[in-house]
Amino acid sequence: MTIEFWSFSKKRNSTKQPTAGSGTQYTGCELKEDTSILAPVIKIRVAAMPVPTVAPVNTFTYAYIAKFTRYYFVTDWVYTPGFWECHLQLDVLASHKTEIGAMTAYVERSASAYDGNIIDKMYPANTDYSVSYDSLAYAYLNVAPSGGTYVVGIINAAANTAGAVTYYAMNQTQLQSLLSFMFGNDIWNISAITEISQGLFKSMFNPIQYIVSCLWFPFPRETFSSTSATVYLGYYNTGVTAYAMTALAHKAYITGTIPNHPQASARGSYLNYAPYTDVTLYIPPYGSIPIDTAYLKKGHYLYCPYWVDHITGECSVRVSLCTSTNVTENNICAERASKIGVNIQLSQVLADYSHSIQTLQSGISGGIVGAVMGAIGATVQSALDSKFPSVSSSGTNGSYMVPIMTGVIVTKHTKIVDGDNDDLGRPLMSPRTINTLSGYIKCGEAHFASPCLAGERDQIEQQLLAGFFYE
Secondary structure, three states: OOEEEEOOOOOOOEOOOOOOOOOEEEOOOEEOOOOOOOOOEEEEEHHHOOOOOOHHHHHOOEEEEOOOOEEEEEEEEEEEOOEEEEEEEEOHHHHOHHHHHHOEEEEEEEOOOOOOOOOOOOOOEOOOOEEEEEEOEOOOOOOOHHHOEEEEEEEEOOOOOEOOEEEEEEOHHHHHHHHHHHHOOHHHHHHOOOOOOHHHHHHHOOHHHHEEEEEEEOOOHHHOOOEEEEEEEEOEEEEEEEEEOOOOEEEEEEEEEOOOOOOHHHHOHHHHOOOOEEEEEEEOOOEEEEEOHHHHHHOOEEEEEEEEEOOOOEEEEEEEEEEOOEOOOOOEEEEEEEEOOEEOEEOOOOEEOHHHOOOHHHHHOOOOOOOOOOOOOOOOOHHHHOOOOOOOOOOOEOOOOOOOOOOEEEEEEOOEOOOOHHHHOEEEEEEEEHHHOOEEEEEEEOOOOOOOOHHHHHHHHHHHHHOEEEO
16 A cells, blocks of 8 residues: 655644645555554565665654555654564544544633633742832822812801801911901901900900811812802901802812733733732822722723712712723722811911821821731742732821822732743633634543544543644
């Protein structure tokens, strides 16, 4: 019979076939007696070879026997007087490539198709952490005390906005003018009281009793009111012009973008989630807010509405995640409340700002609770097991430091070791027809059904489960 030989390079677990007709054909080949079709031994007369004695040994490593319709690896050449014996081993994957390609199997890993959302445990994590600090944007960032607004609640006969109290929005100059009126001679002069002396009047009359609250906010005056009004203190017209409050609360947004894991684009989006990614927001005055990375499925763009109560100084924020092209505030993953208005204590001498600097440290400190317990072992998995938990801290109690502090997104990424997609593939975990894929494939189940020997079927299924190359 005729056998075609090649000098052909291929992986043992590959379906790759040489081009038919491109090899060297030997005619007059004979089967050695008592040989197997799976591992046949072929006898070739030396005289039939183009270059006797050396050509097959140095050149031919692969063969195809048309009568058997099978490909073979050449395992050995053995010389006997007048003959070369060619020992062959069936290449079951190349011989049944068409049938293998047509079958459907549950593919665990593949080099040509994969699902980046599936965690790939093939590659362990290491301690090459990547930490990024990305700034948040919000209205009260970097607002100096002189640029903020005082909201003063005064009992008077003016048209009020909240019960018996009228609230005014003032800048520093307007507040100082009000204090000057209260504790200077103007209030005595307009009182028209002549029965008692000015000194006695001042000792008996306490104008501070008409002021029920005074809060400083790190927002411009336009946030609170655009209605100019004269300030009345009880019965007295102070002559000070400020702005009568027209809104008792306002809403604004904190925005920012959580970065992707630096390896996510090449290795899979699963790296954007725990335990490979930790995200903590540091937003004054709300403190630290750990984010469950599962919510990143909604997007990496932070669009967080916050509400400020102009009367109490209380504020609350809802952390919402979305895409920058489909902005919404409804994908809520966290909520915090704090106080942003600074309580101002007024005395007969001056405005006392010392009280406003309260326990800021209690709101932003806490740090990492506890210590590392035990030694971190030499196993790769410890890179994930040794991660510290995220600690949430409460916000501040109203402080001038709130707008000075910068809100940031702190993202810690745990990196994984270098991968080899060509030889190991990536997770797919899906039923697929084999010939729709290419390169490395590893099946989770494979039931090969085709006319073949039982030994061939067993070999094929073992190769598909162990991993092979469809080429």
